[in-house]
Amino acid sequence: MKIIIDAMGGDNAPEQIVVGALQSAKEFGVQIVLVGRGEEILASMRKNGWDTLPDGVEIAHADDVVEMHDDPAQVIHQHRNSSMVLGLRMLSQGEGDAFISAGNTGALLTAATLVVKRIRGIRRAALAPVIPLGNSSILVDAGANVACTGEFLLQFGCMGSLYAEYALKKKNPRVGLLNNGTEESKGDDLRKEAYELLKAAHEKGNINFIGNIEAREAVGGDVDVIVADGFSGNIFLKGIEGTAKYMSKELTGIFKRNIISKLGALCCMKGIKNLKSKMDYRNIGGSMIIGISKPVIKAHGSSDALGTRGAIRQAINAVNCGFCEAIKEHVSDMTLPKE
Amino acid sequence: MKIIIDAMGGDNAPEQIVVGALQSAKEFGVQIVLVGRGEEILASMRKNGWDTLPDGVEIAHADDVVEMHDDPAQVIHQHRNSSMVLGLRMLSQGEGDAFISAGNTGALLTAATLVVKRIRGIRRAALAPVIPLGNSSILVDAGANVACTGEFLLQFGCMGSLYAEYALKKKNPRVGLLNNGTEESKGDDLRKEAYELLKAAHEKGNINFIGNIEAREAVGGDVDVIVADGFSGNIFLKGIEGTAKYMSKELTGIFKRNIISKLGALCCMKGIKNLKSKMDYRNIGGSMIIGISKPVIKAHGSSDALGTRGAIRQAINAVNCGFCEAIKEHVSDMTLPKE
Numbered sequence: 001m002k003i004i005i006d007a008m009g010g011d012n013a014p015e016q017i018v019v020g021a022l023q024s025a026k027e028f029g030v031q032i033v034l035v036g037r038g039e040e041i042l043a044s045m046r047k048n049g050w051d052t053l054p055d056g057v058e059i060a061h062a063d064d065v066v067e068m069h070d071d072p073a074q075v076i077h078q079h080r081n082s083s084m085v086l087g088l089r090m091l092s093q094g095e096g097d098a099f100i101s102a103g104n105t106g107a108l109l110t111a112a113t114l115v116v117k118r119i120r121g122i123r124r125a126a127l128a129p130v131i132p133l134g135n136s137s138i139l140v141d142a143g144a145n146v147a148c149t150g151e152f153l154l155q156f157g158c159m160g161s162l163y164a165e166y167a168l169k170k171k172n173p174r175v176g177l178l179n180n181g182t183e184e185s186k187g188d189d190l191r192k193e194a195y196e197l198l199k200a201a202h203e204k205g206n207i208n209f210i211g212n213i214e215a216r217e218a219v220g221g222d223v224d225v226i227v228a229d230g231f232s233g234n235i236f237l238k239g240i241e242g243t244a245k246y247m248s249k250e251l252t253g254i255f256k257r258n259i260i261s262k263l264g265a266l267c268c269m270k271g272i273k274n275l276k277s278k279m280d281y282r283n284i285g286g287s288m289i290i291g292i293s294k295p296v297i298k299a300h301g302s303s304d305a306l307g308t309r310g311a312i313r314q315a316i317n318a319v320n321c322g323f324c325e326a327i328k329e330h331v332s333d334m335t336l337p338k339e
Numbered sequence: 340m341k342i343i344i345d346a347m348g349g350d351n352a353p354e355q356i357v358v359g360a361l362q363s364a365k366e367f368g369v370q371i372v373l374v375g376r377g378e379e380i381l382a383s384m385r386k387n388g389w390d391t392l393p394d395g396v397e398i399a400h401a402d403d404v405v406e407m408h409d410d411p412a413q414v415i416h417q418h419r420n421s422s423m424v425l426g427l428r429m430l431s432q433g434e435g436d437a438f439i440s441a442g443n444t445g446a447l448l449t450a451a452t453l454v455v456k457r458i459r460g461i462r463r464a465a466l467a468p469v470i471p472l473g474n475s476s477i478l479v480d481a482g483a484n485v486a487c488t489g490e491f492l493l494q495f496g497c498m499g500s501l502y503a504e505y506a507l508k509k510k511n512p513r514v515g516l517l518n519n520g521t522e523e524s525k526g527d528d529l530r531k532e533a534y535e536l537l538k539a540a541h542e543k544g545n546i547n548f549i550g551n552i553e554a555r556e557a558v559g560g561d562v563d564v565i566v567a568d569g570f571s572g573n574i575f576l577k578g579i580e581g582t583a584k585y586m587s588k589e590l591t592g593i594f595k596r597n598i599i600s601k602l603g604a605l606c607c608m609k610g611i612k613n614l615k616s617k618m619d620y621r622n623i624g625g626s627m628i629i630g631i632s633k634p635v636i637k638a639h640g641s642s643d644a645l646g647t648r649g650a651i652r653q654a655i656n657a658v659n660c661g662f663c664e665a666i667k668e669h670v671s672d673m674t675l676p677k678e
Contacts, residue, residue: 065602099346119421178574180485180569180573181572188486188571214573214577215575215577215581216580217581219578228574230519235517235567235575236520236557236574236578239554239574239579240579242559243579243586246559247582247583251590254607254611257609257610265603265607267600267603267606271592271594271600275586275593
């Protein structure tokens with residue numbers, strides 16, 4: 001298996017990406033292609049004790065880099081020789097099995113759609129991160145599509161269900177529609193349309209649709225796949241992140257208050273470490289870009305070596321489990337007849 | 340000052356509502372009208388050691404009760420003699436200064452709009468809870484209006500700003516538009532329209548609009564008024580509640596792990612209690628229903644005596660600070676010319 005990695009994307013590129021990739025190549029026994037400025041990649045390697053490229057690791061040189069402020073719509077034209085676009089082209093041409101970037105999310109979404117292409121019949125690609133609270137549910141869409149139709153949400157639910165089944169090994173995953181109440185009549189017109197479509201898919205036996213779910217319960221693990229438009233999904237995800245960050249900061253303050261509280265923290269250290277580790281994005285991996293014909297992963301923008309490792313492990317799992325093929329196989333179940 | 344209370348609304352009615360009301364009447368020195376089934380109210384009083392009605396407390400008998408499953412649109416017709424509708428009618432007729440109910444939220448919103456009426460020029464009433472994290476920002480709308488126009492959001496921002504200034508004593512409150520990114524171009528058509536209107540209000544000096552704000556930062560206290568449509572506002576609020584609940588549960592587990600961790604918890608008890616108290620809705624009060632011509636408060640559905648007390652304190656503050664009058668005075672600043 002060969003994983004293609006954008007060595008230039010993210011806050012800690014290229015050094016941390018390179019280190020994470022090289023360590024993972026050895027740990028997981030996979031081939032790695034580092035795409036980016038050859039000199040900078042080699043310098044990062046040397047700085048961290050690698051004098052030569054290890055077996056199974058190659059560099060694909062790309063002069064240009066997509067920056068965070070670049071307009072996603074322009075990237076494949078104005079930055080055709082960037083590490084991101086070149087890496088996606090390599091994936092598209094079969095020179096690797098999955099692609100990872102920690103760079104500009106919008107650019108990655110657009111470029112993946114234009115270069116690697118969506119699965120035939122899939123209307124929109126979506127960002128699908130795992131929510132680490134509760135029982136590790138998957139959220140589709142977390143921000144790729146601010147304006148959605150009922151059919152998009154149907155497809156998010158069906159694709160999310162296949163991802164949960166294949167990649168997260170969940171049996172008969174529970175699909176819930178993120179809504180402002182649990183009753184069937186709740187929500188705006190989009191939610192009502194999506195509800196009907198998801199219910200019909202459930203009745204045909206294609207998914208296990210459990211109905212509407214409120215944000216409070218969606219956090220707690222009462223669901224495996226959370227279906228949302230990209231706007232409210234983004235607010236849901238970032239609200240969780242903000243709350244977790246706020247509470248962690250408050251707790252740190254409580255523990256550091258005085259010598260007694262520091263002692264207290266010491267007594268609970270193991271449990272605190274477990275919780276921290278469970279909520280650490282670096283152990284979870286990135287967000288799958290779901291609906292693209294091959295596995296493309298958006299790694300966290302602040303990925304370090306450990307975060308890069310998490311994304312690589314996720315990519316390996318995505319390739320092995322074959323969820324892209326599963327979506328291709330079931331795409332007729334999630335497509336509405338054209339009017 | 341006289342506060343009218345729906346004694347029959349919420350999970351713990353009437354007993355906890357009655358106890359909270361009677362205790363608060365004494366503590367805050369206000370008059371209270373308990374609206375509901377007289378016999379049940381008297382029984383709750385006797386059970387808790389009151390043999391007679393204290394000075395300044397009266398009962399307004401109402402036979403009927405609005406239930407959680409009642410259709411909001413039908414309530415003022417089908418339940419015209421309910422404690423909720425009677426209480427609102429009393430408020431409307433000047434027989435009290437504010438109304439509190441812990442009952443059916445949708446019914447309260449609709450009945451308040453139909454009985455007490457919106458302030459002239461205000462298009463929609465909105466639910467405006469205080470988010471207790473960070474610096475106690477106010478969220479408008481938290482779920483009353485799933486479908487909004489740009490003008491609604493403009494009004495939510497302006498009304499929220501006045502509430503923050505008058506009731507929460509914030510100077511020049513920062514108004515942010517909840518969005519999936521901070522750049523001006525972010526969001527769907529509704530967000531783009533609202534952004535322009537809020538920016539224009541800022542330029543006229545009516546509000547202090549700080550632009551778009553992401554959910555992560557909105558939690559942390561970088562803003563005083565969070566403007567949202569009721570759908571995404573509801574998801575934002577409940578996502579925060581769910582995350583806080585999840586983390587509290589995990590922490591309890593950590594502390595209760597073994598004898599050592601229990602000792603650790605003991606060492607940090609003061610800080611933990613402070614955080615718990617800060618995040619306890621009972622100390623914060625309910626959600627103001629903003630845009631109605633007199634103060635109407637939706638108390639938490641699970642309000643106990645302490646929660647009732649919090650809502651009463653909030654009602655007293657709302658009456659004293661005069662924010663309803665302030666909205667009336669400034670309504671021309673937040674109304675678009677009719678086409």
